Amino acid sequence: MTKNILNFNEISSSDHGRVGGKCASLGEMTQAGVAVPPGFAVTTDAYAAMLECHDLGAEIERHLQGVDPDDLASVDKAAQSIRQRIRSHAMPKDVEYDIRTAYAAMGDNMPVAVRSSATAEDLPDASFAGQQDTYLWVRGADAVVNHVRDCWASLYTTRAVSYREKNKIPHIDVLMSVGVQKMVKAKTAGVAMTLDPVTGDRTRIVIDASWGLGEMVVSGVVTPDNFVVEKVLEEILDRTISDKHVELVGDEAAGQAVEREITDERRTQCCLSDAEILAVARLAKRLEKQNKCPQDVEWAIDTDLPEGENLLALQSRPETIWSQKEKDKPKTSYMTGMMGIVNTLNNPFGSKT
Amino acid sequence: MDAQKSLFPSAFEVETPKGADGWKDLYPYYTHFNPNRREQDDNTFWFCNSQHWPTPFRPFDTIMLDFAIKGLGQYNTRHLLVPPANGVDYRILNGYVYFSPVAVAPEQIEGRVPQFMERAGHYFMNWGDLYANWKEKVLAKIKELDAINFTTLPDVEALDVVTGGVGLDSTNQLFDQYDKAIEMCYKIWQYHFEFLNLGYAAYLDFFGFVKEQFPSIPDQAIAKMVQGVDSELFRPDDEIKKLAKLAVELGLVQAVHTGSVDDALAAIAAAPNGDKWIAQWNAAKDPWFNFTSGNGFYSTDKYWIDHLDIPFGYLRDYIERVEAGEEIMRPTAKLLAERDRITSEYREMMDDEAQAVFDGKLGLARVVFPYVEDHNFYIEHWALGTFWRKMRELSQLLCDEGFWNNADDMFFLNRNEVRDVLWDYSSSWAIGVAKRGTDVWPAEIERRRAIHLALSKVRPLPALNNPPEVITEPFTIMLWGITSEAIERWVSSDSDDGSLRGMAAAPGIVEGVARVLSSPDQLRELQKGEILVTPVTAPSWAPVFGKIGAAVTDIGGMMSHAAIVCREYGLPAVTGTGNASSKITTGMRLRVDGNNGTVTVLD
Numbered sequence: 006m007t008k009n010i011l012n013f014n015e016i017s018s019s020d021h022g023r024v025g026g027k028c029a030s031l032g033e034m035t036q037a038g039v040a041v042p043p044g045f046a047v048t049t050d051a052y053a054a055m056l057e058c059h060d061l062g063a064e065i066e067r068h069l070q071g072v073d074p075d076d077l078a079s080v081d082k083a084a085q086s087i088r089q090r091i092r093s094h095a096m097p098k099d100v101e102y103d104i105r106t107a108y109a110a111m112g113d114n115m116p117v118a119v120r121s122s123a124t125a126e127d128l129p130d131a132s133f134a135g136q137q138d139t140y141l142w143v144r145g146a147d148a149v150v151n152h153v154r155d156c157w158a159s160l161y162t163t164r165a166v167s168y169r170e171k172n173k174i175p176h177i178d179v180l181m182s183v184g185v186q187k188m189v190k191a192k193t194a195g196v197a198m199t200l201d202p203v204t205g206d207r208t209r210i211v212i213d214a215s216w217g218l219g220e221m222v223v224s225g226v227v228t229p230d231n232f233v234v235e236k237v238l239e240e241i242l243d244r245t246i247s248d249k250h251v252e253l254v255g256d257e258a259a260g261q262a263v264e265r266e267i268t269d270e271r272r273t274q275c276c277l278s279d280a281e282i283l284a285v286a287r288l289a290k291r292l293e294k295q296n297k298c299p300q301d302v303e304w305a306i307d308t309d310l311p312e313g314e315n316l317l318a319l320q321s322r323p324e325t326i327w328s329q330k331e332k333d334k335p336k337t338s339y340m341t342g343m344m345g346i347v348n349t350l351n352n353p354f355g356s357k358t
Numbered sequence: 359m360d361a362q363k364s365l366f367p368s369a370f371e372v373e374t375p376k377g378a379d380g381w382k383d384l385y386p387y388y389t390h391f392n393p394n395r396r397e398q399d400d401n402t403f404w405f406c407n408s409q410h411w412p413t414p415f416r417p418f419d420t421i422m423l424d425f426a427i428k429g430l431g432q433y434n435t436r437h438l439l440v441p442p443a444n445g446v447d448y449r450i451l452n453g454y455v456y457f458s459p460v461a462v463a464p465e466q467i468e469g470r471v472p473q474f475m476e477r478a479g480h481y482f483m484n485w486g487d488l489y490a491n492w493k494e495k496v497l498a499k500i501k502e503l504d505a506i507n508f509t510t511l512p513d514v515e516a517l518d519v520v521t522g523g524v525g526l527d528s529t530n531q532l533f534d535q536y537d538k539a540i541e542m543c544y545k546i547w548q549y550h551f552e553f554l555n556l557g558y559a560a561y562l563d564f565f566g567f568v569k570e571q572f573p574s575i576p577d578q579a580i581a582k583m584v585q586g587v588d589s590e591l592f593r594p595d596d597e598i599k600k601l602a603k604l605a606v607e608l609g610l611v612q613a614v615h616t617g618s619v620d621d622a623l624a625a626i627a628a629a630p631n632g633d634k635w636i637a638q639w640n641a642a643k644d645p646w647f648n649f650t651s652g653n654g655f656y657s658t659d660k661y662w663i664d665h666l667d668i669p670f671g672y673l674r675d676y677i678e679r680v681e682a683g684e685e686i687m688r689p690t691a692k693l694l695a696e697r698d699r700i701t702s703e704y705r706e707m708m709d710d711e712a713q714a715v716f717d718g719k720l721g722l723a724r725v726v727f728p729y730v731e732d733h734n735f736y737i738e739h740w741a742l743g744t745f746w747r748k749m750r751e752l753s754q755l756l757c758d759e760g761f762w763n764n765a766d767d768m769f770f771l772n773r774n775e776v777r778d779v780l781w782d783y784s785s786s787w788a789i790g791v792a793k794r795g796t797d798v799w800p801a802e803i804e805r806r807r808a809i810h811l812a813l814s815k816v817r818p819l820p821a822l823n824n825p826p827e828v829i830t831e832p833f834t835i836m837l838w839g840i841t842s843e844a845i846e847r848w849v850s851s852d853s854d855d856g857s858l859r860g861m862a863a864a865p866g867i868v869e870g871v872a873r874v875l876s877s878p879d880q881l882r883e884l885q886k887g888e889i890l891v892t893p894v895t896a897p898s899w900a901p902v903f904g905k906i907g908a909a910v911t912d913i914g915g916m917m918s919h920a921a922i923v924c925r926e927y928g929l930p931a932v933t934g935t936g937n938a939s940s941k942i943t944t945g946m947r948l949r950v951d952g953n954n955g956t957v958t959v960l961d
Contacts, residue, residue: 207707208572237703238579240865242953294706339567339715343475343482349563351442351467 025122044186074170194219217252377812414453453813602676654738864924
């Protein structure tokens with residue numbers, strides 16, 4: 006059965022293929038009781054209906070005929086036309102109706118983030134910053150509908166097209182889901198990794214944090230405060246406070262997020278209290294446990310929510326670099342029993358330099 | 359390295375403190391740095407064991423040093439053949455003891471492995487039974503010690519000695535009792551080491567494995583996985599807490615606060631329900647108040663059972679806290695749950711194969727660890743407490759007989775001189791003449807007292823000569839926290855940048871006012887929230903850990919008492935700073951960073 010919309014709290018594991026990685030993770034977190042801003046996924050069924058309705062598939066194929074994947078100019082031209090085609094068509098009535106209904110259910114004129122949620126066949130590193138569209142602080146049903154379509158179109162960026170061409174992935178088989186999520190009013194936001202990205206040390210949780218929305222941290226526009234927490238003992242081991250010159254905040258009137266320079270003392274102030282640092286670390290730890298592998302977590306502290314309940318998870322995905330290295334590591338052999346003790350006595354740890 | 363350029367001075371170049379000339383005569387010849395063996399002694403690295411002996415010895419007190427060193431050595435060298443380690447050699451310099459672990463020659467290590475595996479393996483395989491047997495042996499010795507009784511020689515032997523044809527006199531009993539006490543002490547020290555190094559070895563094996571898995575894991579996290587929550591070392595403190603709660607429950611608070619201990623006990627006994635409390639007090643007293651406020655190694659140690667004002671002071675403190683609505687009992691269920699949580703969370707981060715190895719090593723470490731913690735109560739607190747009490751009784755008797763002027767002056771004689779005094783007493787009694795010692799010892803004791811006092815005024819050097827390239831002796835690392843790193847710290851501690859470095863022994867950061875204590879007698883001076891700064895702490899200081907903000911010690915390894923108790927109380931601790939207690943003075947504002955092992959003087 007097709008379904009255009011799935012609320013985060015109704016995404017089951019069998020739906021993962023049609024909501025994409027990001028929404029699947031939000032669904033899982035929501036259902037595990039992790040505090041996540043509410044929202045819904047516009048499924049790949051909706052996208053497929055869009056293609057079907059306007060026979061867009063054929064149109065896309067036509068644009069891509071004869072494109073040389075090594076000739077970036079030709080790829081770029083085709084990709085641009087396709088994106089324009091997708092944006093210029095109206096959504097199928099039922100899809101649009103479903104999106105509007107789901108949006109209305111979130112509250113009156115609720116500011117939301119609209120993000121593409123890639124499925125597995127897409128660019129392997131597409132979830133990294135800036136590769137797919139994210140629209141922040143979107144308000145009003147019309148704007149939401151338009152941005153969902155923009156996200157669909159982002160499947161045809163020059164880079165994505167050329168990647169699929171080179172890897173012989175049929176374009177039409179790649180589908181896109183879009184997440185619509187209540188906008189967080191972030192006092193502070195950032196990223197937490199459940200290992201030390203520099204050393205791979207799994208006993209550490211490393212947190213980057215800055216004022217406002219987390220996109221500034223993710224995209225590297227601002228040098229964030231950095232905290233290192235011992236994962237098991239839940240102790241703050243290290244903190245580096247940076248000069249945070251800019252923040253991304255919602256502009257209600259403009260209906261978008263805007264960069265704002267930080268001029269006051271907050272620039273050099275630590276943007277998280279000790280209790281907040283530990284709360285972020287515990288959240289990351291919980292998500293690692295739930296997903297059974299090291300995680301890369303985006304989080305925010307919402308100014309509208311009461312203290313103690315104001316930490317929200319925005320995204321959690323597996324850490325890939327060190328987890329891969331770990332798999333490739335040669336097996337070590339251990340000495341056990343009396344041999345272990347003899348070995349320890351003959352080579353005590355303190356003597357190793 | 360050239361002896362001329364030693365990192366630490368030669369023992370032969372260390373000056374005698376002013377007023378301490380002749381100090382060598384206070385200690386046995388085999389503890390001296392002997393000029394005839396200078397070359398050998400200068401080529402050896404010696405570190406001051408101020409963790410166990412933070413103050414200079416009175417002559418009698420070297421008994422504990424002699425017996426401890428002998429017990430430690432015999433198991434490594436003769437019983438178990440620990441492959442790389444024999445015993446620990448020792449010397450006394452200016453009243454402080456310096457240790458040097460004796461390594462086994464590299465070519466002999468391999469040859470000792472099969473015997474070690476068989477012998478140590480037997481202990482590990484039969485730990486439970488052997489430990490149960492150990493407790494029985496130790497309790498039997500304590501009982502024998504307790505039965506020792508010194509009596510004044512009679513003016514006339516009893517008639518039945520004559521009519522019964524005994525043919526011997528009361529002096530035999532006197533010698534026998536003294537020799538027996540010394541023998542018990544000697545045996546107790548051998549028992550002390552029967553399991554200890556094996557316990558440390560199993561712990562080290564686990565520790566090393568976890569460090570290999572997680573190089574950055576704090577030592578304290580590994581300790582937490584193994585530590586018990588119901589160690590008998592916590593019992594004395596727990597008993598006081600229970601008594602405090604009971605006093606509040608039974609409405610005896612006012613009675614407890616009446617005057618001296620005797621006044622208070624009388625007031626309690628007279629109060630309704632008082633008998634119930636008194637019964638519990640008496641039950642707690644023996645054995646749990648066989649608890650020293652030192653470490654059991656000194657004749658000056660004060661045992662709770664002999665100084666009831668000490669536990670009574672803690673009792674009154676606890677009552678105040680109970681009345682203020684505080685929960686004083688240790689949250690053992692919570693501590694146990696926390697231990698399980700920590701263990702399983704680290705375990706989950708390992709791969710399957712490592713998890714299986716972890717389980718094995720953790721299992722053994724937890725089997726042996728209760729001994730590592732509990733032996734301290736049986737030996738240092740209970741058995742040695744009983745020994746010291748008997749020796750004090752003897753000192754009192756000989757004082758009454760005129761050999762010296764103060765009740766505990768006997769401890770300015772060594773144990774062999776005491777036997778000479780018994781001979782003097784016996785023979786002059788038999789001959790019917792005046793004792794000779796009464797004209798000798800009072801003056802000699804005064805001379806020794808002055809020397810001892812002069813020695814006490816000078817802090818010991820942390821070490822002598824050059825350290826080896828790396829410290830590899832496993833028990834040195836475990837017991838004293840002496841690693842190559844620690845030695846570097848001692849060397850650099852002179853270059854003062856306003857902060858002291860030590861071991862990050864228990865996490866957290868606290869700022870507060872320092873209270874420097876050099877003796878347990880000063881514990882009552884501690885004010886709530888102050889930072890305790892001291893050469894070394896003892897388990898019986900536990901009650902004050904409820905009120906301090908942090909602890910800083912000069913000496914202490916990963917398993918030092920201050921570290922264990924601070925982790926338990928959730929207080930920051932920095933141990934093994936080398937010299938915090940001499941560099942810091944009471945009243946200074948400090949920041950103690952137990953995460954990084956630093957102590958900073960703030961003003």
